[in-house]
Amino acid sequence: QSVLTQPPSASGTPGQRVTISCSGSSSNIGSNFVYWYQQFPGTAPKFVIYRNNQRPSGVPDRFSGSKSGTSASLAISGLRSEDEADYYCAAWDDSLSGLVVFGGGTKLTVL
Amino acid sequence: QVQLQESGPGLVKPSETLSLTCTVSGGSVSSGSYYWSWIRQPPGKGLEWIGYIYYSGSTNYNPSLKSRVTISVDTSKNQFSLKLSSVTAADTAVYYCARMWEWIPDYWGQGTLVTVSS
Numbered sequence: 001q002s003v004l005t006q007p008p009s010a011s012g013t014p015g016q017r018v019t020i021s022c023s024g025s026s027s028n029i030g031s032n033f034v035y036w037y038q039q040f041p042g043t044a045p046k047f048v049i050y051r052n053n054q055r056p057s058g059v060p061d062r063f064s065g066s067k068s069g070t071s072a073s074l075a076i077s078g079l080r081s082e083d084e085a086d087y088y089c090a091a092w093d094d095s096l097s098g099l100v101v102f103g104g105g106t107k108l109t110v111l
Numbered sequence: 112q113v114q115l116q117e118s119g120p121g122l123v124k125p126s127e128t129l130s131l132t133c134t135v136s137g138g139s140v141s142s143g144s145y146y147w148s149w150i151r152q153p154p155g156k157g158l159e160w161i162g163y164i165y166y167s168g169s170t171n172y173n174p175s176l177k178s179r180v181t182i183s184v185d186t187s188k189n190q191f192s193l194k195l196s197s198v199t200a201a202d203t204a205v206y207y208c209a210r211m212w213e214w215i216p217d218y219w220g221q222g223t224l225v226t227v228s229s
Contacts, residue, residue: 002157032214033213033215035215043221044207044219044220044221044222045158045216045219046219047217050213050215050217051213088157088158090158090215090216091215092213092214092215096174097171098171098214099160099171099173099174100148100150100160100211100214100215100216101160102157102158102159102160103157104157105157105158
């Protein structure tokens with residue numbers, strides 16, 4: 001059971017806009033930045049969003065992030081076939097000595 | 112650009128200790144700007160943070176694994192290592208090493224699959 005809650009799957013057709021949610025608590029999303037990773041099969045995760053809504057260089061502006069209270073979301077507009085991947089949210093959790101917490105991941109399918 | 116590479120046995124017997132090493136290039140584990148961490152991902156499942164180490168040797172572990180985990184650093188070799196004791200089949204996973212930036216893994220190794228089986 002992951003600390004951050006994501007839907008297990010999402011889908012859309014090319015050109016559509018899809019949103020992936022991530023729900024946490026006051027000790028993680030509520031008090032720290034949210035980060036989003038994209039992971040293709042057999043490869044390591046890579047940032048698509050950092051500090052809630054910032055895009056690393058090389059990530060298309062079709063990707064955007066937002067945060068409100070203890071929830072966050074990743075939006076992908078103008079969906080493309082190459083966006084099909086697993087997406088994970090992550091945050092630092094202030095519980096105990098602190099730890100990194102992840103969402104369970106969302107499998108995005110481009111129909 | 113920093114690169115990380117995991118190495119170690121791909122097969123470990125139940126009840127034994129899993130040992131992996133991460134070699135860092137293009138950067139230094141002695142840099143005071145970063146922490147260095149291990150994360151794992153069971154086949155077909157999500158990510159689990161294991162813990163981190165600072166160049167000074169200071170560590171922090173996931174409470175769910177704390178009793179079985181040891182992370183160490185060798186600044187002379189620019190490496191850091193993971194030991195996980197008393198492994199079971201549930202510890203079968205791809206193990207990643209990563210640099211931590213702002214308390215979150217940013218640069219990751221390619222990962223190495225460790226299978227626990229007799």
